């Protein structure tokens with residue numbers, strides 16, 4: 492099961508009102524949306540987006556008895572404006588983005604998102620994998636060493652990026668890299684021994700970086716959040732939960748620029764982070780940051 496992060500803080504921060512039109516850009520298992528519906532006794536219209544169809548099925552099951560009016564949209568949230576437009580929605584009261592992956596995607600998608608499972612190295616969130624779909628297998632087997640090092644450093648903030656890129660290229664010259672465990676082996680071969688026993692698994696940052704490149708994640712976040720902000724009604728709020736510094740920087744900058752325009756105010760000057768109790772109970776929450784903005 493997916494444990495929703497910063498749920499109380501998000502619900503409070505959205506200042507929900509009965510009758511709100513709410514967009515959940517990242518439905519996942521429906522945890523946040525369920526709580527929103529509960530808070531408003533079902534008096535809410537919810538548009539739930541997710542790129543992953545299985546997530547929408549889980550969310551629908553979770554929300555079915557809440558009384559909320561729901562619409563499930565199988566789409567990247569970067570297309571929020573166009574997809575809502577098709578449904579004749581041009582204004583929304585609240586928007587929520589809880590970025591990253593949900594636990595079932597890591598554990599059961601079979602797509603190679605987790606370095607703890609030996610699976611084919613796809614890492615794509617695309618519904619169907621066709622020969623045209625970019626996968627992590629394409630990235631590690633065909634991208635140049637320098638390019639690999641740049642994305643591992645740029646998206647993963649991995650200090651051993653150059654060594655890891657070289658190890659990937661050395662490995663693929665011997666044999667095509669097709670599985671997560673092959674990639675983990677290349678990473679382990681590249682990094683110093685001390686790094687193998689650090690706080691986080693040595694493959695964490697490289698996996699994150701490759702996943703972000705495969706799914707073109709950062710541009711989608713900028714686009715989706717910017718468009719959601721523009722669709723907000725006066726007094727409308729947008730809450731975003733990020734899980735690493737690059738995502739948080741994007742949100743901080745998008746919010747700051749909007750606040751400078753004078754038509755939005757920051758509800759959170761500093762991001763809200765989970766309590767010690769929450770991180771203890773849910774290690775996935777440890778790097779979460781919540782930022783909220785209001786249209787005035």
Ligand SMILES: C[S@@+](CC[C@H](N)C(=O)[O-])C[C@H]1O[C@@H](n2cnc3c(N)ncnc32)[C@H](O)[C@@H]1O
Pocket residue numbers: 493494495496516517518519520521522523524540541542543546566567568569589590591592593596616711712
């Ligand atoms: C952390 S989970 C959300 C969990 C949810 N808030 C809950 O409480 O159950 C993030 C979800 O966002 C989806 N997602 C990530 N990037 C996306 C994008 N660009 N467009 C649409 N969905 C995306 C993932 O497929 C995943 O299901």
